[in-house]
Structures are given as structure tokens and as C-alpha cells.
Amino acid sequence: MQQTIRGADSNHRIVLAARPQGLPSVQDFRLEQTALPAPADGQVLLRTLYLSLDPYMRGRISESPSYAPPLALGEVMVGGTVNRVVASRNPKFREGDLVLGNAGWQQYALSDGMDLMPIADTKHPSHALSLLGMPGFTAYHGLLKIGDPQPGETVVVASASGAVGSVVGQIAKLRGARVVGLAGGLDKCRYVVEELGFDACIDRHDPQFAQLLAEACTDGIDVYFENVGGAVFDAVLPLLNEHARVPVCGFIAHYNDLGLPSGPDRLPQLMSALVYKRIRMQGFIILDQYEEGFEPFRRDMGAWVADGRVKLREDIVYGLDNAPAALIGLLEGRNFGKVVVRVADE
Missing domain, CATH: 3.90.180.10 (Medium-chain alcohol dehydrogenases, catalytic domain)
Incomplete structure (x- = not known):
């Protein structure tokens, strides 16, 4: 009817x-x-x-x-x-x-x-x-289960002002890590540092982006949360430390590509870094994690949001x-x- x-x-x-x-x-x-x-x-x-x-x-x-x-x-x-x-x-x-x-x-x-x-x-x-749904769960699982940041380590977060990256950085701070964000524009970078509490944020549009990132990560990078790819990952790769962890939930810089990107073949550099530095680089689909991981996430994130330790x-x-x-x-x-x-x- x-x-x-x-x-x-x-x-x-x-x-x-x-x-x-x-x-x-x-x-x-x-x-x-x-x-x-x-x-x-x-x-x-x-x-x-x-x-x-x-x-x-x-x-x-x-x-x-x-x-x-x-x-x-x-x-x-x-x-x-x-x-x-x-x-x-x-x-x-x-x-x-x-x-x-x-x-x-x-x-x-x-x-x-x-x-x-x-x-x-x-x-x-x-x-x-x-915060309490798919983006927050993506940040929570990818960082804690794959990235596993330790106190004092350096965590770099791509798209740091976005739905996932902003939460990744805040959780990393709760774990005692030093957090460097990457964002597109000075306004976003100011927000990431002043409102979200990241230790630093680099404008990915800056012509000196790779140099600025290296200067912000003088002790290298222990965890890189990847959801961008492209030139951002090119700048990150040489800075990854031995036994670094790289959770990969996306690569938005390439979503609209019609073919392979131009430029030199980067695969040998990536493969050698993975082997020589024993880097753990793991992709994940958050739909696979809901059955066993959503309740702990909802409990922890609910508490963090309620007391203002995580915001969006x-x-x-x-x-x-x-x-x-x-x-x-x-x-x-x-x-x-x-x-x-x-x-x-x-």
C-alpha cells in the first residue's frame, strides 16, 4: 500500500x-x-x-x-x-x-x-x-593494529585534516608518539597543530615539501599512515626507519588516473627499502574488521570523544x-x- x-x-x-x-x-x-x-x-x-x-x-x-x-x-x-x-x-x-x-x-x-x-x-x-563510524574505525584499526605506535616514535599522517587522518594523529598522540601531519594548505596545517594537537604539519603544496618533511623528521619516520600516495609517498619513503610500519587505507592521488603515472619506475626503490629496512607495509579494508574489532573501537572512541581527547x-x-x-x-x-x-x- x-x-x-x-x-x-x-x-x-x-x-x-x-x-x-x-x-x-x-x-x-x-x-x-x-x-x-x-x-x-x-x-x-x-x-x-x-x-x-x-x-x-x-x-x-x-x-x-x-x-x-x-x-x-x-x-x-x-x-x-x-x-x-x-x-x-x-x-x-x-x-x-x-x-x-x-x-x-x-x-x-x-x-x-x-x-x-x-x-x-x-x-x-x-x-x-x-568519529564513531567507518572513518574513525579505519583510523583506529589501521594505526593501532598495523602501525602500533610506541611512545617517542615519530608518526607521519597523510591528509591530516581529513576524516581519517585527523583521528589517526590524535590517537597517536594519546599513545605518546610525536606526530607530524601532512595537509594541503596553511589553514589546514594551522588547524592540525593548534586545534588537534599535532607536533608539526607540512603543507604538501609547498615547493620545498620534501625538504621540510625531512627537517621535521630528523629521527626518521617510524609509522606512516598512508591514504594519499603520489608525491607525498615519494617524499616519505627515503625517511622510513628500519622496522617502520606503513598502514595503507587508500591512495587518493591516483584514484582518477587513466594509466600508469609518468616518471621513473619507483618499484625498485620501494622493494629495496622494504627488504633492507624490514618495513611492514600492509593494506587493509575496514569491512573485514567489523566483526571482531568494532566493539572495542566503539568503547574506546566513545570515551575519547566524550572527554574531548578526540575531535573532528x-x-x-x-x-x-x-x-x-x-x-x-x-x-x-x-x-x-x-x-x-x-x-x-x-
Whole structure:
């Protein structure tokens, strides 16, 4: 039976219209209007309040091999969401419940409840998409389980003002490490040092970037949290110490590449460094870690956020129709903090 929820009689959604060639454009996405879905037995109807935008989305709209199948043309764009239950035929959920879901880029969605998690923090519900959600868990697991920073070691964090990097640096400080951030622009660098408490931050756009990084890491680098790649990793590699650890959760500098990067073959330099310095370089997909690792993360991060030891800046975008441009800006590094789309006001 078709329902009308609080005056709504249709659903707006954004679907993948074309495969991007290099950096996506707004023409690669299409805004559609469809009928408002009605929940069947066991389902709930969700209204999207907040939508998370994250770098992994670039891989999902490409046909290149990845850890998840690509989105089909015409399919709704994926994304984590904060939702309000507006109609329920599932005994586990009531109308009005606030939940973390995966509704994607649309105003309304149906769910059987299997992918939903209650949100207790009604004052800052969007934190479920950042500090207390996937980005925070990525930082927590990658740094502590792979990077394993020790007191007094030097930890370097790429994209230090972003959703993951900013949390990595703060956790490293809690572990007693010296933390050097890398960010794009002086404003971001000031924020990383003055607001987040990093020991130093280097502007990756500075022509003397490699030299400045070396000067900031006179004792070398013990842990490098990688999510950028490109020229940033080129500057980091010679500074890695023996037995350094390099958690790799992304390489956003190459997400829009149409082929191999130009310049000399860097593979021999990388392989020799890994062997001679006994470096541990490990990629990870956070989806693999949820079953055994999410509860300790939620306990620890919840406590750190509550007492102000870990914080995050949100880059809020208003309106679902602005999501494509915001994702493009994220891939270009134009965001300042965790990018969240405010889809609806309550």
C-alpha cells in the first residue's frame, strides 16, 4: 500500500549516469524522482538526514577491479547515512528511531533492519558517520593494529585534516608518539597543530615539501599512515626507519588516473627499502574488521570523544543535489574535514 509520510509523496535520488573518465564530473550523475516506497512485512521506511561522502566512492563508480563490485549504471549511489525511521513493519524498530544505515544518495529508502544500528548520540548524530563510524574505525584499526605506535616514535599522517587522518594523529598522540601531519594548505596545517594537537604539519603544496618533511623528521619516520600516495609517498619513503610500519587505507592521488603515472619506475626503490629496512607495509579494508574489532573501537572512541581527547571538524554540504559536486571537491582535496551532506532538516 502506498503511504504518504509527513507530506512527502515522492523520493529524490541520485544515480550513476556514466562511468567517469578521470576526475568525475557532475554529468556523471543524475537526479531522479520516484514514487515513495512503502515497507513490506519486516521492513522499515527510512528518511535520510545525513549522507557521508568518502573517497572509496570513486572506486565504486569505476569498472576497475576492487574489493566490491562496481555500481551499475542507473543504480543509486552508495553511502553511509543517518536515518530516521518514519514507518515500520519490523518489530525491532519503531517510528522515530534514529539509526545508522546505508540508504545511499536518496531521501528515502527501505531496509529489512539487518544493516541498521541504533544511534544513541542524538545531539551529534552525524558523528556516527565519522568519529564513531567507518572513518574513525579505519583510523583506529589501521594505526593501532598495523602501525602500533610506541611512545617517542615519530608518526607521519597523510591528509591530516581529513576524516581519517585527523583521528589517526590524535590517537597517536594519546599513545605518546610525536606526530607530524601532512595537509594541503596553511589553514589546514594551522588547524592540525593548534586545534588537534599535532607536533608539526607540512603543507604538501609547498615547493620545498620534501625538504621540510625531512627537517621535521630528523629521527626518521617510524609509522606512516598512508591514504594519499603520489608525491607525498615519494617524499616519505627515503625517511622510513628500519622496522617502520606503513598502514595503507587508500591512495587518493591516483584514484582518477587513466594509466600508469609518468616518471621513473619507483618499484625498485620501494622493494629495496622494504627488504633492507624490514618495513611492514600492509593494506587493509575496514569491512573485514567489523566483526571482531568494532566493539572495542566503539568503547574506546566513545570515551575519547566524550572527554574531548578526540575531535573532528565537519565540512557540511546542504542539499542532496549538491552531493556530486561535493564528492568531486573531496577527490580534489578541496574539503576541510569530514564531508557530510545534510539531506533533510527535522
